[in-house]
Amino acid sequence: MSLPAIRMNAVTKTYKQGARVVHALREVTAALPRGRFTAVMGPSGSGKSTFLHCAAGLDTPTSGTVHLGEVEISRMSETQLSELRRDRAGFVFQSFNLIPALTVMENITLPFRLAGTRPDPAWLDEVVRRVGLENRTRHRPSQLSGGQQQRVAIARALATRPEVVFADEPTGALDPVTAADVLGLLRRLVDTTGQTAVMVTHDPVAAAHADQVLFLADGVIVEELLSPSAGEIARRISALGRRTAAA
Structure with a gap:
């Protein structure tokens, strides 16, 4: 069996808020399979964003270990983490984080410009085709719909051939129809390219993908839960919310 895409072992993350210590994660152990789509959910304050940030090397655990493939990332320096995120991880956020003055293609290839490298032209064409932007590469973000802008962000995340794409509420700024379109795209990318995706969301419909x-x-x-329906997810989230409120 191949190694999981992400392994977290007894990961704890604490913060200080004034005199109070906040336990965002408590000895979390998880293995996220390669070539699969994993959603992370929970009530507000449950630690789901901290989970994603630790898994992606955006934050460092207080204790425990995190591996991206065979590499332990939880003890890396910030310089090492920056290189790892650039070369082996892709990121999609609720805000599209596009540069308004750049064209679609320039936004997609921005990571290569920053790294001083060149993209593989064949793969770049494939990515653009898969996200349905073949006729939009010379447009600027202001000329695109919200869904098209998120497709640019996904293409940018995929262009470097990352081991894992991390998505934090990627459809939070989109209407339901456009959100379904973007989620369907992520689902197809996992199914057709073997991409690994990890997504934080509050939306049961999104998580059902x-x-x-x-x-x-x-x-x-x-x-x-494995391949749950949106209804199953909604019921579980509702139960967790009631438990949290009663605690």
Whole structure:
């Protein structure tokens, strides 16, 4: 069996808020399979964004270890993490983070310009085709719809051939129809290219596109569902919310 795309072992993350210590993650252990789509859900304050940030090397655990493939990233320096994120991870956020003055193609290839490298032209054409932007490469972000801008962000994340694409509420700024279109694109990319995707979302409909859904509460993984329906996810989130409120 191949190594999981992401392995987290007893990961704890604490923050200080004044005199109070906040336990965002509490000894979380998880293995996220390669070539699959994983969604991470939980009530507000459950630790799901911290989970994503630690898994992606955007934040460093207080204790425990995180591996991206065979490489332990939890003890890397910021310089090493920057290089790893540039070369082996792709990121898609709720805000599209596009440069208004650049064209679609220039936005997609920006990571290569910053790294002083050149993209593989054949792969770049393939990525642009897969996200449906063949006729938009010379447009600027202001000339695109929200869904098209998010497609540019996804293409930019894929252009460097990352091992994992991390998405943090990628459809939060989109209307339901456009959100479904973007989620369908992510689903197809996983199915047709073997890409690994990890997505934080609050939306049961979005999470239902995933192969597995991890549920966090109070910084702990409390359940995992495989290929659940949106209704199953909504019921579980509702139950977790009631439990959190009663605690």
